[in-house]
Amino acid sequence: MVDIPSTALVPSVSLQERLAGETAIQVSSCFQCKKCSGGCPLTFAMDVPPDRVIRLALLGQEEMLLGSRTIWVCAACETCTTRCPNGIDIAGVMDWLKEEAVRRGQTLPQPEVAAFHRFFLESIRQAGGRLPEAALMRRFTLFKLRRRPQARELWENFKLGWALFKRGRLRPVGPAALRGRAEIDQIFQKAGS
Amino acid sequence: MKVSYYPGCSLEGTAADYAASIAGVAPLVGLELAELEDWNCCGASAAHSINHQLALELPARNLALAEKAGRDLVVPCALCFNRLKAAEKALAGSGERQPRGIKTWDLLDFLTQEAWLAALSKKVVRPLAGLKAVGYYGCLAARPPKVTDKENWENPQNLERLLAVLGAEAMDWSYKTDCCGAGLAVARPDIIDTLVGRLYERALAAGAEAFVVSCQMCQANLDMTQTRISQKFGKDYYLPVFYFTELIGLALKHPEAETWLARHLVDPLPLLREKGLIG
Numbered sequence: 001m002v003d004i005p006s007t008a009l010v011p012s013v014s015l016q017e018r019l020a021g022e023t024a025i026q027v028s029s030c031f032q033c034k035k036c037s038g039g040c041p042l043t044f045a046m047d048v049p050p051d052r053v054i055r056l057a058l059l060g061q062e063e064m065l066l067g068s069r070t071i072w073v074c075a076a077c078e079t080c081t082t083r084c085p086n087g088i089d090i091a092g093v094m095d096w097l098k099e100e101a102v103r104r105g106q107t108l109p110q111p112e113v114a115a116f117h118r119f120f121l122e123s124i125r126q127a128g129g130r131l132p133e134a135a136l137m138r139r140f141t142l143f144k145l146r147r148r149p150q151a152r153e154l155w156e157n158f159k160l161g162w163a164l165f166k167r168g169r170l171r172p173v174g175p176a177a178l179r180g181r182a183e184i185d186q187i188f189q190k191a192g193s
Numbered sequence: 194m195k196v197s198y199y200p201g202c203s204l205e206g207t208a209a210d211y212a213a214s215i216a217g218v219a220p221l222v223g224l225e226l227a228e229l230e231d232w233n234c235c236g237a238s239a240a241h242s243i244n245h246q247l248a249l250e251l252p253a254r255n256l257a258l259a260e261k262a263g264r265d266l267v268v269p270c271a272l273c274f275n276r277l278k279a280a281e282k283a284l285a286g287s288g289e290r291q292p293r294g295i296k297t298w299d300l301l302d303f304l305t306q307e308a309w310l311a312a313l314s315k316k317v318v319r320p321l322a323g324l325k326a327v328g329y330y331g332c333l334a335a336r337p338p339k340v341t342d343k344e345n346w347e348n349p350q351n352l353e354r355l356l357a358v359l360g361a362e363a364m365d366w367s368y369k370t371d372c373c374g375a376g377l378a379v380a381r382p383d384i385i386d387t388l389v390g391r392l393y394e395r396a397l398a399a400g401a402e403a404f405v406v407s408c409q410m411c412q413a414n415l416d417m418t419q420t421r422i423s424q425k426f427g428k429d430y431y432l433p434v435f436y437f438t439e440l441i442g443l444a445l446k447h448p449e450a451e452t453w454l455a456r457h458l459v460d461p462l463p464l465l466r467e468k469g470l471i472g
Contacts, residue, residue, distance in 0.1 A: 041372045045384050073384060076238055077372035078336035082346060089337075095241055102243050113380040120239035121247065129233040131202035140379060160417060167456040169207045179231050183254065191246035 012060030019057060023096055027057045029086035036080035036090050046070040050080050050090050057093060066101045070094070072110035115143055121193055128177025129184040135174050137161065196303075197264045197295075198226035199255060201273035202234050208270075208409035210456040214438040215269055215300070217447045222304065222313055226267065229258050235276040238376040252280035259295055269300040269438075271408035275333035279340050299334045301407035301437060302343075305351040310358050317444045320360025323468045326435070327364050327401040328352025329392070331411040332372050346370065352405050355437055359444040366399035368392055375410035382418075389415055390422050393430050402464060404434045412436060419459050433461030443470060 019025050030051075037049040047069045048056065056065050065071070071094045080090035101108060108114045123136045141157055144150075164170040178184060204212040219226050232255050240248035255277060259266040268274040277297050303309070328351075335346040343349070347370065353363040374381075374388040392415065396404060406412045416434040423430045434457065442450040443465070451471060454461045465471045 041388060042374070042384070044387065045381075073377065073381065075332075075372050075374045075376050075384075076241065077332040077374075079332070079372065082337040091337075095245065098242050099245060110380070113377065114243070116380040117239035117243045120237065121244065124234045124236070124251075129231075130205070131234045131237075133203065133206040137379070156421070163458060164207060167210070169209050169456060171206050175202070175205055178233055180233065180254070184233055184251075187247065187250040187254065191244050191250060193244050193247055 009059060009061065015057050015060040015062050015065075019093065019096060023089070023092055025089045025092050025096070026086075027054050027088060027093065029088055030054045030058060031086065033085060035083050035085065039079045039083050041077065041079070042073055042075055045073040050074075050094075053093060053097075054088065054090060065097050066104065066106060067109060068097075069109045071097045071101070072108065072113040112144065112147075116140055119143070121188075125184065125188050125193070127174045128181040130175040130178065132174025134161075134170055134172055194223060195225040195227055195264060196298075197259050197262045197266045198228045199232055199259070199266055199268045199273060199277070200228065201268065201270040202237075203409050203413075204269060207413060210453045211269060211409045211412065211436050211438065213449070213456075214436055214442050214453045217449055217453070218438045218441045218445070221316065221445050221447060222309065222441070224304070227262065227264065229255065229262060229266070232258060235273045237272055237276065241276070241279070248276065249280050249283055252277045253284060256281055256284070256297075259297070263295065265296045265298060267298045267300050267303050269407075269409070271299060271331055271334040272410055274299040275341065278342070282340055299341075299407070301334065301351050301355075304437075304441075305355050310354060313355075313441070314358045317359060318446050319444055319470065321356075321440060321444050321468075321470055322360050324361040324403065324465075324470065325364055325401050326356060326361055326403040326405045327366050327396045327399055328356065328369055329373075329396075329404045329406050329411060329415070330370050331375075331406065331408045332370065334408060335370060352407065352437060356405065356440070359440055361440065364396075364399040364401045366395055366401070368395045373411050373414045375408075375414040378410075378414050378418075382421075385414060385418055386422050386425050389418055390426055393419075393422065393428075393432055396432060397430075401432070403432055403461065405437050405440060406434060407437050409436075416458050431459065431464075433457065433459050433464055435461060 016027050034051040037051040040050050043049050074094040076091055078091050119136055119139050124131050161170055236247050236251040330349050335341055335343045338346045356363040374385050377384050404415055412434050419430050439453050
């Protein structure tokens, strides 16, 4: 759990106003029923449970949220968003925070999750519109190896890759580029990716 | 009946077994799938996590293609379905696009409409008698209902109704829409072990011998990890993970049904042999 210092908090409305302006999500509707955290299957891996994420957003505690592990281990299962009695898109807040953390270029507590997302998007663009699964896996495996070489994990991945290949489920050559490849490129460019 | 079909990237690769079973079953039930021409990746979890604009624009291109094709769009992947619906809602809300009378369906919902099930029940030639399975829906075909337009998101019944029509026994359990964490399967496999391990335990406690799924992310996550999770927790799990389309194929005696199943990592054939459902 993140230790929330009770005396040092300087509340600010700037974060809730940005959220409301950019995403139409009103964290100020929260009445702390904690239904989000009650139904969240990932709390065991989080440092800040979802109800506290909303509370901290309400209090404008950006740094605490942007540096939290929670936003990266959220599996986007949408249970919290679905069950919130006040219609707060809690998973949407998690997404907004992830994007903001990446935009600020800050150190991320779960670099492998962020890297996987980034490689995923870059792979789509490079392949011309569809995801080349094998290329993405190769790239991510290399990334993990450079960070923390683990012979056992590498062997397990290799075995899985081979098992899939034998069953015709891993195409070594990725999907062909789309006719609309230029359109895809434009979409990426416009989105600043 | 002819519909537009958006397979999504993984059905061209790791979920080739799902794709083959869909292609095999569709003509048997009278569904003509016209693959959307030049469709692109929906951006999946990656886009909505770190670039919300891509998460709208990538699916929006597919929606535009579907509108041009002019038929309802059927999507077998729960994640693609969710992203297409989310883009549809966002674009309609911002006034950039008005829906032009086509509907986006997830494949399970489409094929389990009452009329389709009624037609299907007349075509069953090999009831899957004795097969006890839990229906596992996962997250994204249903949640959040504001996006998916689903009416039954906490306790859906489509898979149960389908299993009944196919002659199998659907076991009741409380974890049918719990998350398996598939989006984290590559980056945080340790988290998956906990989530999926719990699903195995609850499925067994419900008396199930197998899972039935409609999402290839769930299938991969429950199937590919089974040996690893067994080893980690000192168990000997054997819970084959069927796509619902594979079970339709089995019950309708599609000649290739066994070849689809042979592409799973947890081999379902021993279970089916024991039940006298193949061979």
